[in-house]
Amino acid sequence: MRSGETFDDKFIQVRLPTLTRLFKAGGPMSLLKSILVFFCLFAGLTGQAFAQADAESLRNLVNELAKGKYAETEQQIEALVATGNPAAAPVLKALGVGNLYFRKSDNAVFIARKSGKTFVLTDPLTLEPTGEAGKREIKKIKVNNKLRRVVRAALGSLTLQAPDPEVRRSAASAIFKAKDPDSIPALNVAIAAETDDGVLKVMEQARAAAVLNSDLDASDKLAAVATLSEMGNRDALSLLIGLQSTAEGDLRDAAVSAAAKIEKSIAAWDTAQNVWYGLSLGSVLLLAAIGLAITFGVMGVINMAHGEMVMIGAYTTFVVQELIRTSAPGLFEYSLLIALPLAFLTSGVIGIGIERGVIRWLYGRPLETLLATWGISLILQQAVRSLFGPTNREVGNPDWMSGAFELGQMTITYNRMWIIVFALVVFAALMLVLKKTPFGLYTRAVTQNRRMAASMGIRTPWIDALTFGLGSGIAGVAGVALSQIDNVSPNLGQGYIIDSFMVVVFGGVGNLWGTLVGAMTLGVVNKFLEPYAGAVLGKIFVLVFIILFIQKRPRGLFALKGRAVEA
Amino acid sequence: MMSSFLFRAMDARAGIFLAILGAAIILVPASNLLVPENSPFHVPTYAVTLMGKYLTYALLALAVDLVWGYCGILSLGHAAFFALGGYAMGMYLMRQIGTRGVYGDPILPDFMVFLNWQDLPWYWSGFDMFWFAAVMILLVPGALAFIFGWFAFRSRVTGVYLSIITQALTYALLLAFFRNDMGFGGNNGLTDFKDILGFDIQADTTRAGLFAASGLALVVCFLICRAVTRSKLGKVLVAVRDAESRTRFLGYRVEHYKLFVWTLSAMMAGIAGALYVPQVGIINPGEFAPANSIEVVIWVAVGGRGTLVGAVLGAVLVNFAKTWFTAALPDIWLFALGGLFVVVTLFLPKGIVGTISGGWTALRQRKISSDYEKGSDEPPSTPPQSPSAPANIIHCEPVARFPGTTKPQPAE
Numbered sequence: 001m002r003s004g005e006t007f008d009d010k011f012i013q014v015r016l017p018t019l020t021r022l023f024k025a026g027g028p029m030s031l032l033k034s035i036l037v038f039f040c041l042f043a044g045l046t047g048q049a050f051a052q053a054d055a056e057s058l059r060n061l062v063n064e065l066a067k068g069k070y071a072e073t074e075q076q077i078e079a080l081v082a083t084g085n086p087a088a089a090p091v092l093k094a095l096g097v098g099n100l101y102f103r104k105s106d107n108a109v110f111i112a113r114k115s116g117k118t119f120v121l122t123d124p125l126t127l128e129p130t131g132e133a134g135k136r137e138i139k140k141i142k143v144n145n146k147l148r149r150v151v152r153a154a155l156g157s158l159t160l161q162a163p164d165p166e167v168r169r170s171a172a173s174a175i176f177k178a179k180d181p182d183s184i185p186a187l188n189v190a191i192a193a194e195t196d197d198g199v200l201k202v203m204e205q206a207r208a209a210a211v212l213n214s215d216l217d218a219s220d221k222l223a224a225v226a227t228l229s230e231m232g233n234r235d236a237l238s239l240l241i242g243l244q245s246t247a248e249g250d251l252r253d254a255a256v257s258a259a260a261k262i263e264k265s266i267a268a269w270d271t272a273q274n275v276w277y278g279l280s281l282g283s284v285l286l287l288a289a290i291g292l293a294i295t296f297g298v299m300g301v302i303n304m305a306h307g308e309m310v311m312i313g314a315y316t317t318f319v320v321q322e323l324i325r326t327s328a329p330g331l332f333e334y335s336l337l338i339a340l341p342l343a344f345l346t347s348g349v350i351g352i353g354i355e356r357g358v359i360r361w362l363y364g365r366p367l368e369t370l371l372a373t374w375g376i377s378l379i380l381q382q383a384v385r386s387l388f389g390p391t392n393r394e395v396g397n398p399d400w401m402s403g404a405f406e407l408g409q410m411t412i413t414y415n416r417m418w419i420i421v422f423a424l425v426v427f428a429a430l431m432l433v434l435k436k437t438p439f440g441l442y443t444r445a446v447t448q449n450r451r452m453a454a455s456m457g458i459r460t461p462w463i464d465a466l467t468f469g470l471g472s473g474i475a476g477v478a479g480v481a482l483s484q485i486d487n488v489s490p491n492l493g494q495g496y497i498i499d500s501f502m503v504v505v506f507g508g509v510g511n512l513w514g515t516l517v518g519a520m521t522l523g524v525v526n527k528f529l530e531p532y533a534g535a536v537l538g539k540i541f542v543l544v545f546i547i548l549f550i551q552k553r554p555r556g557l558f559a560l561k562g563r564a565v566e567a
Numbered sequence: 568m569m570s571s572f573l574f575r576a577m578d579a580r581a582g583i584f585l586a587i588l589g590a591a592i593i594l595v596p597a598s599n600l601l602v603p604e605n606s607p608f609h610v611p612t613y614a615v616t617l618m619g620k621y622l623t624y625a626l627l628a629l630a631v632d633l634v635w636g637y638c639g640i641l642s643l644g645h646a647a648f649f650a651l652g653g654y655a656m657g658m659y660l661m662r663q664i665g666t667r668g669v670y671g672d673p674i675l676p677d678f679m680v681f682l683n684w685q686d687l688p689w690y691w692s693g694f695d696m697f698w699f700a701a702v703m704i705l706l707v708p709g710a711l712a713f714i715f716g717w718f719a720f721r722s723r724v725t726g727v728y729l730s731i732i733t734q735a736l737t738y739a740l741l742l743a744f745f746r747n748d749m750g751f752g753g754n755n756g757l758t759d760f761k762d763i764l765g766f767d768i769q770a771d772t773t774r775a776g777l778f779a780a781s782g783l784a785l786v787v788c789f790l791i792c793r794a795v796t797r798s799k800l801g802k803v804l805v806a807v808r809d810a811e812s813r814t815r816f817l818g819y820r821v822e823h824y825k826l827f828v829w830t831l832s833a834m835m836a837g838i839a840g841a842l843y844v845p846q847v848g849i850i851n852p853g854e855f856a857p858a859n860s861i862e863v864v865i866w867v868a869v870g871g872r873g874t875l876v877g878a879v880l881g882a883v884l885v886n887f888a889k890t891w892f893t894a895a896l897p898d899i900w901l902f903a904l905g906g907l908f909v910v911v912t913l914f915l916p917k918g919i920v921g922t923i924s925g926g927w928t929a930l931r932q933r934k935i936s937s938d939y940e941k942g943s944d945e946p947p948s949t950p951p952q953s954p955s956a957p958a959n960i961i962h963c964e965p966v967a968r969f970p971g972t973t974k975p976q977p978a979e
Contacts, residue, residue, distance in 0.1 A: 302727055304861075361913055366727045367641045368912045371868060374861050375908020382901035498738050498857065501731050536742050543739035547715075547732045551722040 055125065058083060062091050062109050062124055065141055066102035073141070074150055081154045081186075089158045091124045096151040100124070101138040112138060152178060157186030160203070165196045172199065176206040176235065181214030205231050212243055218251050225251065229258035233409055237262045269409035274527050280416040282523025283423035284485070286516060287478035288496040289503035290427060293515040294471030295351075296504055298434075298447050301359055301468065302370040305377035306500060307493025308384075309351060309472045313343035313479020314488045315384060318393045333398045336480060343476035350380075351472020355465045363464075377493070385490040395483040415484050422481050427516055430474060434512070443467045447510070502546050508556030518557055522546075580924075581793060584876045585786060591618075592782035596775030612771050617890065619778035619846045625882040626785050626839035628866045630832040632878035633792050635867060637801065638828050639808030641726075643860045644733030645836050647740050648708035650854035652837025654744075655707055657757035657850040658691060659700035660768070664761050677759070678752045688750045697764060704841040705834045712833030713826065720822035720829070725811065734857045741855035756851025763845050774846070781842045785879070788835050792875050795828070804828055865904070868911050871918025880920060 061083065064076045077095075080088040094100040094111040101112040101119065110130065112119040118132045143151070156178065159171035168190070175183050187207045194200040208224035208231075225243070228236040240259040247255055288310060295303045317339040324331050324338070331338070354376055362369045397415060404413040434440035445453040446463045454460045479492075486492060507518025522542060529538035550556075595610055595618060602609045627649050634640040661676040670680040674687055693699040715736060719729055747753035766773040795801050806814045807821050815821045844850045863882075870881020885907070892900040911918065917925055 302730075358909055358913065367730065368916065370641070370727065370730065371861070371864060372909050372912040375865075375905040375912075378901045378905030378908070380905075382898070382905065385901075386898060494858075498734060502735060505728065505731055536746055540739045540742050543735045543742075547735055547739075548718070550724055550728060550732050551718045554722060554724050554728055 055087075058085055058087060059125060062088070063102075063107060065091075065095070065100065065109050066107040070142070070144055070147055073143070073147060077147075077150055077154050081157055085158075087125055089155060089162075090127060092151050092155050092158070094124065095141060095143060096148055096155070098140065098143060100141045101133075102141060103133065103138050105137065109141070110138070149178075149180075153180045153183050156180070157183050157190075160186055160190040161193070165199050168194070168196075169199045169202050172202040172206040176202070176209045179209045179213040179239075181210050181216075184210050184214060184216075205236070209239055212239060218249075221247070221251050222254055225254045225258050229261060232262050232265050234266065237266065266409065272408075273410045274531075275524060276410060276412065276416075278524030278527035279420055279520060280523070281527055282520035283420040284482065285499055285503050285523055286423045286427065286519035287419070287481055288475075289500040289507075289515055289519055290423075290430060290512070291471045291473075291475030291478060292500045292504050293507075293512055294430070294474065295468055296501070297510045297512070297515065298443065299464065299467055299471070300366065300447075300509075301363075302366050302373065303359075303468075303471070304370055304374040304497060305354065305380060306373075306472075306475055307495070307497035308377045308380040309347045309475035309493070310479040310482060310496055311384065311488075311490065311493035312347050312350060312380070313476030314395065314483035314486075314492055315388060315393070315479075316343040316346050316476065317480045317483045318388075318395050318488055321396055332396070333400070335396075336398060336401070336484075339480045340477055343480045344473040345476075347476025347479070348469040348473030351475075352465050352469040354472075355468035359468065360461065360464065377497075381490045381493070388490070390490060392487040392489045395488050397484055401484055419481050419485065426474065426477060427512070431512060433470070439463075439466065502543070505550060505556055506546050508558035511556070511558045514556055514558035580876060581789075584879070585789070588782060588786055588789075592779050592786075596779055599775050600771060612774050615771075615774050615778050616846050619774070619781045620843060621883045621886050622778070622781035622785050623839045623843040623846070624863075624866070624886050625879040626781070626788055626842070627836050627863055628870070628878040628882035629785070629788055629792055629875060630835035630839065631863050632867045632870075632872060632875060633795070633835070634829055634832045635864065636873035636878070637796055637808060638804045638825060639811070640825065640829060641730045641864065642733045642829075642832075643730045643857060643864065644735075644737035645832070645863055646857075646859040647733075647737035647855055648712060648833040648836035649840035649843070649859075650740070650744075650850065650852075651708045651711065652704045652840030653844040653850040653854060654751060654757070654840075655694075655700055655703040655837070656841035656844045657760075658694040658703075658751075659697060660760040660763060660845060661757050662691070662695040663763065664759065667761050668759070676752070676757070678747075678755065679750070682747060684750075691750065701841075704837050708833040708837035708840075709830050712830045716826045716829040720825045723822075734860070737855050737860055738857050741852050741857075744852035744855060752851070754852065756849060756853075757844075758849040758851075760845065760848060768845055768848070777842065777846050781846070784838055784842055788838070789875060789879070791831075791835075795831070796875070800824065800827075862904075865908050865911065867918075869907060869915075869918055871921035871924075874918070874920045874924070877918050877920030881918060884919075 058080075061076065061080050064079070065073060068076070077092065080092065090111070091100065091109070099111050099113065100109060101121075102109045109124055110121040110133075111124050111127075112121050112133065114120075115132075118134055119138060121130045121133050121138075122128070123130050152174070156171050156175045159167050160175075160183075162168050162171065172187075172190075175187065184207060187203055187210065191200065191203050191207065194203060204227055208227035211220050211224040212228075225240065228239055237259055240255045240262065243255040244252060244259065288307075291309065292303065292306045295301050295306065317336065320339040320342060321332070321335045324335050354373070358372050358376065359369060362372060401415045401418060404411050406412075434443060442453070442458050442463045443466075445456070445458060446460050446467075450460055453463075482492070482496075486495075503518045503522060504515055506522065507514030507516070525545075526538055526542050529541055532538075533541060595615055598608050598610045599612060599615045627645065630648075631642060631645050634642055664676065666673050668677040668680075670677055672680050675684060679687070694703070715733075719732065724732065743749055744751050744756075745754055751757065760768050762768050763773065763777075766776070796804070803814065803819055803824050806817075806819070807824055811821055840850075840854070862885075866882040866885045867878045868881070869885055870879065871877025885904075888903065889900065892903055915922055
C-alpha cells in the first residue's frame with residue numbers, strides 16, 4: 001500500500017524549494033482561496049517527476065469514479081486511499097464539495113467550476129486547466145452525506161502522510177474531531193512513520209479519540225483514556241465526559257478520575273490565564289496612570305489633558321512609522337524603539353509648554369486647574385483631528401510584537417507580554433529617576449516643602465516645569481505602547497483618563513508604589529469579575545468599589561502620612 | 568442709606584432677570600403661535616424648541632452653581648442626575664406610545680419587543696401615570712444624590728477627590744445604561760415619543776407649552792435657589808465653601824448642610840433633564856458622558872460662579888455659541904470651547920457677571936471714598952454683601968475670610 005513511501009520522502013526534499021516558490025508566486029491564486037493553495041501543494045508533487053506508472057494507475061482509479069452508484073463510489077474512494085498517493089487528495093476534496101464532474105463522451109473525470117454559462121475544467125491530478133465544457137457535456141458525480149463523511153475520513157488518512165508537518169498535524173486534529181474509528185489503521189501507520197514529536201503527540205491523541213469511539217476492547221480504551229488524560233484540555237474533557245455515560249466498570253472509573261484530574265488542571269490554568277489577562281490590563285492601566293502619578297500624585301496638579309499626552313505619543317509612533325515606510329523601510333522593526341524617545345520629547349515639550357503657559361498661574365487652585373487642563377485637552381484633541389483626520393490611524397506591529405505562543409493551556413500574545421515588561425521597565429526607570437538622581441531629589445524637595453527648597457537654592461519654577469514635563473513625557477511613552485493594542489484616534493486619550501485617575505486615587509496620591517499596586521489590583525479584579533458579570537458590569541462594579549473605597553480611605557491604599565497630606 | 572441702595576441694586580438685578588425671563592415665557596410662545604408666519608416677528612418652532620433646550624440647560628447650570636458656587640462642591644457628575652430625570656420622563660413618554668409603536672404592543676416599548684422580553688420589568692410599572700413619573704423625576708436623582716452624598720460627605724471626601732468620584736459615578740451609570748439588559752433601551756436609549764399628557768409632542772402648541780414650562784421651572788428654581796442662598800443656611804454654605812474646617816469647628820454639622828444642598832441641586836438637575844427630553848425627543852446613555860458634566864461647569868464659570876444670574880446667562884451664552892459654531896465652523900468649536908475653559912479660568916475667574924458686578928462695586932466704593940475725602944458728611948460704609956452678590960472666591964490662602972463678616976471669629 002505504501003510502496004512509494006521512501007521515494008516520496010526523497011522527492012519531497014528535492015521539491016520543497018519549488019513548493020515554496022509556488023507559494024510565493026501565489027498572487028493571482030488568492031482569487032481561488034485557500035482550497036487552491038492546498039491543491040497547488042499537491043500540484044507541485046504530481047509533476048512529471050512522478051513515476052509514470054503510478055500516475056497512470058491513479059488516473060485510471062480516478063476515472064473509475066465516473067461509474068456506478070453511491071456504494072461503488074465508496075469503494076472507489078477506498079481504492080484511491082489505498083494508493084496512499086497524496087495526489088488523490090484534491091480529487092477527494094473536489095468530490096466532497098461537489099465540484100467533481102465527468103465528461104459524458106469519454107467518462108474522463110474533471111474538477112469543474114461554473115463560469116458564466118459554461119464550466120471551466122481542471123485536470124484533477126495535474127490541476128492544469130483543460131479547457132471548457134458546456135452544461136450538457138458533463139455530469140456531476142453525486143455525493144450524499146454518508147459519502148461526504150467517507151471523503152473526509154479518506155482525506156484525513158491521505159493527508160496524514162503529507163510531507164508538510166503542519167498538514168499532518170491538521171489532518172490529525174481533524175481526525176480527533178471526527179473520532180472516526182475507520183482511520184485507526186491509517187493513524188497506526190502514520191504514527192509508526194512520524195518523526196516530528198509534536199505531530200506524533202497529536203496523532204496519538206487523535207488515535208485515542210478514535211479508539212474510544214470504536215469497538216476495540218477495554219485495554220485499548222484504557223490506554224486511550226490515559227493518553228487523553230495527559231492531553232488535559234477541554235476537548236479531552238468533553239470526550240471523557242461522553243465516555244462516562246457510555247462506559248462501564250474499570251473504564252468508567254478511569255474516565256471519571258481522568259476527567260476530574262483534567263477539570264482540576266483546567267481550573268488552575270484558567271486562573272493563571274485570568275491572572276495573566278489581569279496583569280496585562282493592569283500594565284495598560286499602569287502605563288496610562290504612571291505619568292499622572294507624577295503630575296497629580298507628586299505635584300498635585302489635576303491634569304485632565306493627561307490622556308491627550310498619551311494620544312500624542314501614539315500619533316508620534318504613527319508619524320515615525322510613516323516616515324520609515326516612505327524613506328527607510330528596513331528600519332520598520334525598530335520603529336517603536338525610535339518612536340520612544342521622540343514621543344517622550346514631543347509630549348514632554350508640550351507638557352512643559354502647558355505648565356509654563358497655563359498651569360503655573362493656577363497652583364493652589366486645583367479645581368480651576370482641572371477646568372483649564374480640560375480645555376487644553378479639547379484643544380489638543382481638535383488639533384490632532386484637524387492635522388490627522390478624525391479616523392483611526394494604522395500603526396503597524398513589528399514582527400516581534402505580533403504572534404503568540406502557548407504556555408501549557410495558556411495563550412500568551414507577544415504584544416501583551418512586551419507591554420507588561422515595558423510597563424515594569426518604565427516604572428523602574430521612573431523610580432530610579434525620582435530616588436537616585438539630583439533632579440529626583442529636587443522634585444521631592446519641592447513637593448515636600450516648597451519654601452524650604454527655594455531657600456536652599458532650588459529653582460522651584462524650573463523643577464515644576466521639568467517634573468510636569470517628565471510626567472507628560474512618560475504619558476507619551478505610554479502612548480507608544482498603547483498604539484500597539486488600541487485604535488490610534490483623537491479620542492484615544494479620553495478612554496484612559498478616568499481609569500488613570502481611578503488608579504492613582506485608589507493607589508494613593510503621591511505614592512508610585514501605590515500606583516503600581518493599584519493598577520495591577522484593578523486589572524486583575526476586573527478580569528476576575530468579567531466571567532461572572534460580563535465586561536461592562538465588571539467595570540461598573542470596579543468603579544462602584546472605588547467610589548466606596550474612597551469613602552473609607554479618602555487618601556487611597558497607600559496614603560502619605562505627615563504634613564504633606566494637608567498641604 | 569447707601570447700603571439699602573446696594574441691596575436694592577441686588578434686588579434689581581434679580582428683578583431685571585426675572586422680568587426678562589417672564590417676558591420671554593410670554594412673548595416667545597405668543598410670537599410663535601399668534602404672529603403669522605411671514606411676519607418678521609414670527610419665531611419659528613425650531614427656535615422655540617432650541618430656546619426651550621437652552622432654558623433646561625440654564626436650569627442645570629443653576630443646579631451646578633448652587634453646589635459649586637455657593638458650597639464649593641465641584642460636581643463633575645451632574646449630567647448623571649440630569650439624565651436620570653430625563654430617563655424618568657422618557658419612560659413615561661414611552662409608555663404613552665402604546666400601540667402606536669412599530670410592533671404595536673400595548674404594554675411593552677418597541678425595544679423590549681425587539682429583545683424578546685415578555686413582561687415589563689418591575690421598575691417600569693407606574694410610569695404610565697404622569698404623577699408617578701413626575702415624582703420619580705424628583706425622587707430618583709434625589710435619592711441617588713442623597714445616598715452618594717451621605718457616604719461622601721460623612722467620610723469628608725472633599726475637593727478634587729469628590730470631583731473625581733462624581734465623575735466615576737456618572738461614568739459607571741453611562742456604562743450601565745449602555746447595557747441592553749438594563750431595560751432602558753441600551754445604546755439607542757428611549758425615543759420615538761408620540762404625546763405628552765395627551766398632547767401631540769410634535770405640535771407647535773405643545774412645543775410652545777414645553778418652552779413655557781421650562782421657563783417657569785427655571786423661575787421657580789431660581790427663586791428657590793435665591794431663597795436658599797439668602798437665608799442663614801446660605802451663609803453657612805458660603806462659610807463651608809471658604810473654610811470648611813473652621814465652620815465645622817464652630818459647631819456646624821457641615822455634612823448636613825452639604826447633603827441638603829447637594830440633594831436639592833440633584834433634584835433640580837432631574838427636573839431640567841425631564842423638561843429637556845420631550846423637547847429634543849430622545850434620551851440616550853450619551854447624556855451621562857463625563858464630558859457633558861464638565862461642560863456644564865464651564866457654563867457656570869463663564870457666567871460667574873456664585874451668582875445665580877451668571878449661571879443662567881453662561882449656560883445660554885455658551886450654548887448659543889455652540890449652536891452657532893457647530894453649524895458655521897464645526898472644526899473651530901472645540902478650539903473655541905477649549906480656549907474658553909483656559910481663558911475663563913486664567914483671566915475671568917469670577918465670570919462675566921461676577922467681573923462686571925465686582926467692577927461696579929469697586930467703582931461705587933471709589934466714588935464713596937472720594938466723596939468722603941471731599942468732605943461729605945456721610946460715613947463710609949462697606950457694602951454688606953448678600954449671598955447673591957458675586958462670590959468672593961478666595962484661593963491659595965489657607966486662612967480664608969468670610970465675606971462680609973467684620974466681627975472677629977471666636978477661633979481667632
